Amino acid sequence: MKPNELLKQQLQRLNSTDYGAYQSLKGGWSFPKYQLIIDRIPKDPYAPPSTGVYRIKVPRSDVGFPDTATSNQIRQVAFRDWLARQFFANCKKINKGRRGTGNSGVITIAEPGQAILDRTSVVVNDDDIEVRLCIGMPAKGRSINAELAEIMLFEELPEIVDLSLYAKNLDLENLNKHVTTAEDSEFLRDGLKSADLIAFIGDGAILPRASGIDQKPLNTDNVVPFKSPESLKVSFTLPNAGAISGMGIRKGVTLIVGGGYHGKSTLLEALELGVYNHIPGDGREYCVSNLNAVKVRAASGRSIIKTNISAFINNIPHRESTSAFTTANASGSTSQAAFVIESIETGAEVLLMDEDTCAMNFMIRDKRMQELVAKKHEPITSYIDKVRQLYEEHGISTILVMGGSGDYLSVSDCVIQMIEFEPFDVTKQAHTIAERFPTERTQEGGSKFKSSIKRFPLEGNLDPKNEYGRVRISSPEVKRMIFGRETVDLSELEQLLEASQTKAIGLAILYAKQYMDGKTDMKQIMLKVNEDINKNGLDVLDSTLCGDIAEFRGLELAAALNRIRSLEIEQASK
Numbered sequence: 001m002k003p004n005e006l007l008k009q010q011l012q013r014l015n016s017t018d019y020g021a022y023q024s025l026k027g028g029w030s031f032p033k034y035q036l037i038i039d040r041i042p043k044d045p046y047a048p049p050s051t052g053v054y055r056i057k058v059p060r061s062d063v064g065f066p067d068t069a070t071s072n073q074i075r076q077v078a079f080r081d082w083l084a085r086q087f088f089a090n091c092k093k094i095n096k097g098r099r100g101t102g103n104s105g106v107i108t109i110a111e112p113g114q115a116i117l118d119r120t121s122v123v124v125n126d127d128d129i130e131v132r133l134c135i136g137m138p139a140k141g142r143s144i145n146a147e148l149a150e151i152m153l154f155e156e157l158p159e160i161v162d163l164s165l166y167a168k169n170l171d172l173e174n175l176n177k178h179v180t181t182a183e184d185s186e187f188l189r190d191g192l193k194s195a196d197l198i199a200f201i202g203d204g205a206i207l208p209r210a211s212g213i214d215q216k217p218l219n220t221d222n223v224v225p226f227k228s229p230e231s232l233k234v235s236f237t238l239p240n241a242g243a244i245s246g247m248g249i250r251k252g253v254t255l256i257v258g259g260g261y262h263g264k265s266t267l268l269e270a271l272e273l274g275v276y277n278h279i280p281g282d283g284r285e286y287c288v289s290n291l292n293a294v295k296v297r298a299a300s301g302r303s304i305i306k307t308n309i310s311a312f313i314n315n316i317p318h319r320e321s322t323s324a325f326t327t328a329n330a331s332g333s334t335s336q337a338a339f340v341i342e343s344i345e346t347g348a349e350v351l352l353m354d355e356d357t358c359a360m361n362f363m364i365r366d367k368r369m370q371e372l373v374a375k376k377h378e379p380i381t382s383y384i385d386k387v388r389q390l391y392e393e394h395g396i397s398t399i400l401v402m403g404g405s406g407d408y409l410s411v412s413d414c415v416i417q418m419i420e421f422e423p424f425d426v427t428k429q430a431h432t433i434a435e436r437f438p439t440e441r442t443q444e445g446g447s448k449f450k451s452s453i454k455r456f457p458l459e460g461n462l463d464p465k466n467e468y469g470r471v472r473i474s475s476p477e478v479k480r481m482i483f484g485r486e487t488v489d490l491s492e493l494e495q496l497l498e499a500s501q502t503k504a505i506g507l508a509i510l511y512a513k514q515y516m517d518g519k520t521d522m523k524q525i526m527l528k529v530n531e532d533i534n535k536n537g538l539d540v541l542d543s544t545l546c547g548d549i550a551e552f553r554g555l556e557l558a559a560a561l562n563r564i565r566s567l568e569i570e571q572a573s574k
Contacts, residue, residue, distance in 0.1 A: 132547025206283025381445030
């Protein structure tokens with residue numbers, strides 16, 4: 001490591017020279033409390049700060065954090081997540097942000113959201129704590145601004161490090177709450193199976209969010225804390241928080257009903273994001289779901305590649321078969337059918353749907369429409385005819401928000417009515433109504449659910465290079481992934497929370513190409529990638545030691561791969 005005084009002298013010599021001269025700063029620099037390692041500096045001040053690689057290393061023996069913070073894997077993930085939040089907050093507090101050309105003046109790290117995730121922005125090992133940060137080295141035009149660089153590296157950065165990585169300057173009670181909350185949430189989720197549940201919402205939970213673009217809890221006097229109906233109440237004893245009670249949702253077909261604006265979709269959103277552990281104060285700390293729960297919706301216009309949707313759609317005019325359905329422009333019904341089949345293919349155990357984002361003709365065909373349009377002229381078999389088959393034959397449960405069709409009462413196991421944001425168990429009443437007013441509709445699509453046909457992704461056309469021949473994988477937004485020359489729309493994937501997850505998925509697709517040999521099916525590829533990450537960490541996806549990727553599920557990885565239009569698929573022979 002070179003002394004930091006040498007770095008200061010080097011900066012002074014570079015003042016007003018071409019921005020590219022910053023490259024001479026690469027290497028390791030020793031500061032009094034930490035080491036600064038510069039692995040990569042963008043050659044243009046307008047480049048995103050995340051394209052640089054800067055690392056801070058602090059000896060773990062110096063920082064003073066209790067060993068209990070990292071005593072098991074889930075606590076270690078939560079500890080690193082907590083440190084990332086401290087570092088991000090102090091960057092905002094101390095760093096003055098953009099000053100000069102392009103991204104000049106910025107010091108930050110990837111912004112954490114409301115979920116506790118495994119991240120590469122902070123790495124903890126036996127010897128040290130490493131923070132991977134973004135620095136926008138300052139420029140005037142395209143010339144180096146050494147004066148500002150010196151302020152950033154010798155005043156702002158040391159203060160950020162001191163306030164963020166040393167226990168004496170931090171709230172250790174807050175740290176303990178963070179790691180124990182994660183541990184309790186994980187314990188809850190692990191306990192669902194033995195309790196025969198697919199989801200749990202703790203009493204007192206705050207489910208509404210601040211807005212459609214802000215996942216922080218709604219903070220007004222009108223917020224109604226969640227309270228379980230007595231008939232659905234279950235209890236757990238958590239390792240840290242102790243006894244907790246709340247609403248348990250059992251396996252099978254569950255309907256969430258009620259009038260508009262009474263909280264149906266809010267409850268479903270809490271369930272779909274229950275696959276993550278949430279930070280203390282989020283309001284949904286004790287809202288957990290089966291880890292393989294998937295939110296499914298329609299998305300007209302997406303591509304579908306050799307997917308067997310024949311369980312739902314058959315006999316399309318001028319098409320021979322839908323067992324290897326391919327289109328570059330799916331309808332609402334075909335897109336939702338494909339989403340269901342793709343989710344089953346990669347291990348979904350619970351399907352979550354909201355009628356507001358579903359294709360109506362995919363969800364229900366009532367008696368009158370059956371009379372008017374004969375089945376031989378209707379290619380679509382509605383989900384209502386398959387939902388029980390999915391559960392009884394394959395063990396796949398469904399939780400469905402449904403306010404417009406009472407026909408679903410006949411196929412339900414549990415019906416929860418939301419009234420002014422409070423849940424009520426109306427199952428008996430719903431089943432009585434279903435018996436008194438039979439739908440008289442005809443069951444369609446056969447008595448069995450046609451199993452999907454295995455698909456084998458091929459790596460041939462998955463090109464991560466842009467028009468200049470350079471690998472380009474990025475995530476400008478949470479629901480938009482850049483993979484080579486292709487922009488992939490992930491707006492359907494409502495369980496993606498952070499752009500860091502989206503970028504990680506892009507990198508994982510590139511990594512997964514090594515397993516795309518035409519003999520390994522989609523689910524096995526996802527499992528292999530997941531096994532490698534569990535064994536070697538997220539860094540296995542990117543050798544550059546980037547700090548802006550976060551954990552994701554194999555279900556979202558497969559879903560993103562399925563939406564790359566250049567993907568090639570082979571199907572197993574029937």
